[in-house]
Amino acid sequence: MNDPAAPAAPTLASAFAAGHKAFIPFVTCGDPDLETTRRIVHALADAGADLIELGIPFSDPTAEGPVIQAANARALSGGVTTDRILAFAAELRREIPIPLAFMTYANVVYAPGPDRFAARCAAAGVTGLILPDVPYEERAEFEAPCRAHGIDLVSMVAPTSADRIAAIARAATGFLYVVSSLGVTGERTRITTDLSAILRTIRAASTVPAAIGFGISTPDQARAMASISDGAIVGSALVRLIATHGRDAPGPVYDLASSLASAIHSA
Amino acid sequence: MTTPTSPTPSAPGRFGPYGGQYIPETLMNAVAELDAAYRRLSADPAFRAELDALLRDYAGRPSRLTFAANLTAKLGGARIYLKREDLNHTGSHKINNVLGQALLAKHMGKTRLIAETGAGQHGVATATAAALLGLECVVFMGRTDTERQALNVYRMKLLGARVVPVDSGTATLKDAVSEAMREWTRRIADTHYCLGSAMGPHPFPTIVRDFQSVIGRETRAQLLAAEGRLPDAVLACVGGGSNAIGSFHAFIPDASVRLIGCEAAGRGIDTPDTAATFATGRPGIFHGMKSIFCQDALGQIAPVYSISAGLDYPGVGPEHAWLRDTGRAEYVPVTDDEAVAAFELLSRTEGIIPAIESAHALAHAVKLAPTLPADAILAVTLSGRGDKDCAAIARLQGEDIHE
Numbered sequence: 282m283n284d285p286a287a288p289a290a291p292t293l294a295s296a297f298a299a300g301h302k303a304f305i306p307f308v309t310c311g312d313p314d315l316e317t318t319r320r321i322v323h324a325l326a327d328a329g330a331d332l333i334e335l336g337i338p339f340s341d342p343t344a345e346g347p348v349i350q351a352a353n354a355r356a357l358s359g360g361v362t363t364d365r366i367l368a369f370a371a372e373l374r375r376e377i378p379i380p381l382a383f384m385t386y387a388n389v390v391y392a393p394g395p396d397r398f399a400a401r402c403a404a405a406g407v408t409g410l411i412l413p414d415v416p417y418e419e420r421a422e423f424e425a426p427c428r429a430h431g432i433d434l435v436s437m438v439a440p441t442s443a444d445r446i447a448a449i450a451r452a453a454t455g456f457l458y459v460v461s462s463l464g465v466t467g468e469r470t471r472i473t474t475d476l477s478a479i480l481r482t483i484r485a486a487s488t489v490p491a492a493i494g495f496g497i498s499t500p501d502q503a504r505a506m507a508s509i510s511d512g513a514i515v516g517s518a519l520v521r522l523i524a525t526h527g528r529d530a531p532g533p534v535y536d537l538a539s540s541l542a543s544a545i546h547s548a
Numbered sequence: 549m550t551t552p553t554s555p556t557p558s559a560p561g562r563f564g565p566y567g568g569q570y571i572p573e574t575l576m577n578a579v580a581e582l583d584a585a586y587r588r589l590s591a592d593p594a595f596r597a598e599l600d601a602l603l604r605d606y607a608g609r610p611s612r613l614t615f616a617a618n619l620t621a622k623l624g625g626a627r628i629y630l631k632r633e634d635l636n637h638t639g640s641h642k643i644n645n646v647l648g649q650a651l652l653a654k655h656m657g658k659t660r661l662i663a664e665t666g667a668g669q670h671g672v673a674t675a676t677a678a679a680l681l682g683l684e685c686v687v688f689m690g691r692t693d694t695e696r697q698a699l700n701v702y703r704m705k706l707l708g709a710r711v712v713p714v715d716s717g718t719a720t721l722k723d724a725v726s727e728a729m730r731e732w733t734r735r736i737a738d739t740h741y742c743l744g745s746a747m748g749p750h751p752f753p754t755i756v757r758d759f760q761s762v763i764g765r766e767t768r769a770q771l772l773a774a775e776g777r778l779p780d781a782v783l784a785c786v787g788g789g790s791n792a793i794g795s796f797h798a799f800i801p802d803a804s805v806r807l808i809g810c811e812a813a814g815r816g817i818d819t820p821d822t823a824a825t826f827a828t829g830r831p832g833i834f835h836g837m838k839s840i841f842c843q844d845a846l847g848q849i850a851p852v853y854s855i856s857a858g859l860d861y862p863g864v865g866p867e868h869a870w871l872r873d874t875g876r877a878e879y880v881p882v883t884d885d886e887a888v889a890a891f892e893l894l895s896r897t898e899g900i901i902p903a904i905e906s907a908h909a910l911a912h913a914v915k916l917a918p919t920l921p922a923d924a925i926l927a928v929t930l931s932g933r934g935d936k937d938c939a940a941i942a943r944l945q946g947e948d949i950h951e
Contacts, residue, residue, distance in 0.1 A: 340848040341717060341834065343726045344572045344733070350716055363846050387570050387833040392847025414570045414833070439574035441736060460574060464734035
């Protein structure tokens with residue numbers, strides 16, 4: 282990707298510039314193997330995804346519910362590594378047009394060093410990074426190297442953020458990840474947080490796009506979340522299909538992703 | 549509360565480069581609220597008096613300092629003193645921190661405590677404080693640990709706590725911490741996470757250190773009274789490091805006193821079956837803190853091992869990492885076999901059965917004492933009593949005691 286003739290990798294912001302709300306699916310790389318992940322990513326892109334979150338598995342994912350915890354464990358036991366995922370992402374970059382972001386934990390980035398990690402993301406054409414265990418106060422150490430390499434370090438706002446929302450939104454780049462409800466990742470039957478109030482506070486502080494995630498599993502939920510924000514993020518509901526169908530997951534993933542995409546794009 | 553002397557956190561919640569708050573955004577206002585409440589209440593004489601009364605009348609403080617005359621004679625070197633945290637109510641040092649945090653939680657209007665536990669000592673202490681103060685209690689414990697510490701599981705249930713076995717990861721202490729953190733993000737408003745060691749996100753390393761520093765303050769005063777001078781070394785076992793930081797803290801300004809943390813080497817630091825963080829780990833970010841962790845080259849946390857459920861943890865509290873870097877404290881690995889030998893030795897020579905965790909500190913004292921002159925003094929913290937370990941040690945030695 283350092284080939285000067287290669288087109289610049291699409292930015293996270295470009296996912297929100299299509300004239301409709303953004304559908305942002307998540308998949309854990311290497312669950313159950315990278316070849317299946319490749320077919321799943323293609324299925325997601327074909328279904329209408331606007332940005333794809335690629336999970337780099339971590340041994341102890343403390344912000345995840347049981348579904349994505351199990352995906353991390355499956356991927357690691359399959360032998361996937363950060364190096365192999367970076368090479369895989371560089372291949373995906375040449376195969377699909379939409380932006381890619383990595384989602385992982387601080388130690389996976391800290392181990393090689395944030396600067397080296399960000400440089401390798403940039404070389405692979407990955408333009409975003411989401412670290413759920415790096416809050417606003419610890420951001421600088423990761424954000425500065427990301428910025429130097431043209432990577433957006435995505436900020437998160439939670440239902441408990443209250444007086445912190447404005448400062449977080451002002452520092453956000455790429456898009457702002459709005460956590461829908463208390464707890465870890467995983468499907469929820471109802472989302473009761475007053476998200477409209479949180480979105481109003483964000484809007485007053487920043488023009489950054491805001492997408493809602495955590496607990497969204499059905500097209501109706503996705504439409505409702507997208508209608509009050511700039512997009513919806515779906516992880517566990519898709520990962521559950523991978524747990525059930527393994528290497529045969531791309532078909533069922535395409536079907537669910539298509540219905541989620543049309544719900545979100547019509548919001 | 550004592551004021552941190554040296555080394556001081558370089559920024560709020562920092563010990564040199566270590567510490568910090570690496571946690572999901574959902575928890576950030578909860579730790580901020582805890583920090584503010586702790587600052588307010590720790591300066592409040594009424595809170596201090598309430599806690600001191602509990603420590604005295606309920607936990608049984610001050611704990612005794614026992615001169616181990618038989619052991620000293622047998623080893624033929626330094627005079628060995630034992631700081632008897634095993635004599636506290638609930639049988640370990642854990643009660644010091646738990647009474648402080650439970651009282652803090654109650655003053656914050658929380659009605660529910662959650663906790664992680666390894667050996668079960670912190671879980672038992674938390675269940676005890678919850679019973680005393682009328683709080684609901686849920687304890688997360690790795691499935692493996694519920695099996696090797698079955699007696700403590702029963703004690704927690706008897707005290708009215710719910711014990712949740714954790715099956716994720718290696719089903720040990722690190723997974724119990726992860727699950728307690730997840731539970732806290734689910735339910736914050738009425739719940740205080742009563743973290744059991746001097747680790748995790750700020751302000752926990754400072755709060756737990758302050759509540760445990762009573763150990764070292766007492767040891768220091770008791771030794772001055774008994775011997776008229778300070779010890780040559782203070783020894784304590786280190787998992788997350790709460791009894792060690794509590795034992796060391798009052799001695800940090802006393803440059804002549806060596807501070808020696810004894811970590812669990814398991815089957816040896818050259819084997820994969822070890823939990824010796826300083827001997828085998830390197831800097832990383834996990835469980836809310838930047839510190840030293842056992843991990844692979846890619847930053848995946850290592851599946852550690854120790855015979856001792858309480859030391860079976862892949863990290864260490866951030867203040868210990870800083871004490872090591874600055875050279876103020878030293879950390880040594882102690883194997884399972886050395887700890888078991890010390891467990892049996894203390895039982896036979898002094899009639900004191902130590903926790904297998906504490907036996908790690910004692911094992912190093914056994915090595916060190918004969919190398920020192922007879923007028924040298926070692927203070928070894930016995931962080932807990934060993935009743936809970938008897939069935940497992942008996943099994944290890946080929947005896948089935950039908951627990």
